[in-house]
Amino acid sequence: MAPNIKSAYLSAEGYEFQLEQELQGIIGRHGQLFLTDCPLQKVFWAQNVWHNPAIHAIDSINHAARTLKGVQRNWCCYAVDLHRRSTLIQEKLRHVSGKPLSFPSDLPKASLGSWTLLDKDTMLAASDCSSPFFNGEVLFEEDKTGPPNRAYLKLWEGFTLMERHPQDGEYCIDAGGSPGGWAWTVAKLGAKVLSIDRTPLDDTVMNLSNVEFKKGNAFNLKPEDHDCVDWLLSDVVCYPEKLLEWVKHWVESGVARHMIATLKFQGGADYSIANKFAAIPGSCVQHLYHNKHELTWMWKKESK
Numbered sequence: 001m002a003p004n005i006k007s008a009y010l011s012a013e014g015y016e017f018q019l020e021q022e023l024q025g026i027i028g029r030h031g032q033l034f035l036t037d038c039p040l041q042k043v044f045w046a047q048n049v050w051h052n053p054a055i056h057a058i059d060s061i062n063h064a065a066r067t068l069k070g071v072q073r074n075w076c077c078y079a080v081d082l083h084r085r086s087t088l089i090q091e092k093l094r095h096v097s098g099k100p101l102s103f104p105s106d107l108p109k110a111s112l113g114s115w116t117l118l119d120k121d122t123m124l125a126a127s128d129c130s131s132p133f134f135n136g137e138v139l140f141e142e143d144k145t146g147p148p149n150r151a152y153l154k155l156w157e158g159f160t161l162m163e164r165h166p167q168d169g170e171y172c173i174d175a176g177g178s179p180g181g182w183a184w185t186v187a188k189l190g191a192k193v194l195s196i197d198r199t200p201l202d203d204t205v206m207n208l209s210n211v212e213f214k215k216g217n218a219f220n221l222k223p224e225d226h227d228c229v230d231w232l233l234s235d236v237v238c239y240p241e242k243l244l245e246w247v248k249h250w251v252e253s254g255v256a257r258h259m260i261a262t263l264k265f266q267g268g269a270d271y272s273i274a275n276k277f278a279a280i281p282g283s284c285v286q287h288l289y290h291n292k293h294e295l296t297w298m299w300k301k302e303s304k
């Protein structure tokens with residue numbers, strides 16, 4: 001196995017191709033984990049990034065566990081094969097709760113390292129990883145009855161990563177909102193939401209007292225018509241170029257305080273547009289655990 005690993009990147013299942021395309025210096029692959037000989041790279045499609053992973057020769061399960069404990073307290077295993085041996089090592093480490101979050105919750109604060117067995121006698125371990133969640137999997141206690149679809153999960157994830165969410169009485173715009181998973185999420189938080197779509201919301205969402213629905217083209221909504229929008233959300237199915245032009249107008253206006261938008265891609269897409277979103281000051285772009293063939297752009301207005 002490659003000896004000079006400087007950083008490693010865990011891909012979301014099914015999005016290995018996208019991650020492989022954007023990474024430099026790949027010297028190996030272990031399941032969904034791409035190993036590179038380059039220092040840390042800014043990528044959009046990784047679910048977890050392992051900073052400075054170290055290779056350890058191990059001669060027993062106890063030795064592996066002792067080695068990890070000597071580095072830090074909390075570890076998560078990424079097992080590709082050797083499942084039995086991996087489990088026995090992990091069982092000797094401090095128990096870390098990986099139970100699903102109840103939304104809204106704070107981000108886990110404890111630092112969480114990741115390790116894997118490259119072969120029976122070789123362990124790769126990184127004490128510093130980008131995600132505080134096990135292998136970047138942001139699991140929630142799901143609501144199977146309230147929302148009309150599962151789209152609320154990616155919005156919950158976005159709010160959790162941003163460490164903020166709409167507050168009671170705040171004003172939100174939900175572009176491309178049907179059937180209403182996002183509007184339901186925002187309404188449940190006590191905020192007022194204007195949802196715009198070409199097709200109506202599900203009745204259960206439409207009937208919520210703090211949800212207003214407008215039928216039409218979301219891109220006709222202009223900042224000039226609003227004093228303050230606490231959250232501008234977009235899940236519109238459209239070309240990312242069109243979305244970029246629209247959100248830039250909102251950013252420049254100063255009217256919106258926060259934005260979250262999904263950049264949706266067609267098969268064989270050119271993903272370089274994500275760099276233009278990421279270049280907007282105050283932005284973060286990443287493939288969320290709950291995203292499919294899309295990236296999420298999260299933006300906070302910078303204080304002057």
Ligand SMILES: C[S@@+](CC[C@H](N)C(=O)[O-])C[C@H]1O[C@@H](n2cnc3c(N)ncnc32)[C@H](O)[C@@H]1O
Pocket residue numbers: 149151152175176177178179180181182183196197198199216217218219235236237238
């Ligand atoms: C992925 S769905 C949104 C799901 C929604 N966020 C939820 O939580 O239920 C995308 C929506 O974008 C809407 N849409 C596409 N183009 C639009 C446009 N120009 N203006 C408004 N809505 C649009 C579609 O009608 C569709 O309902």
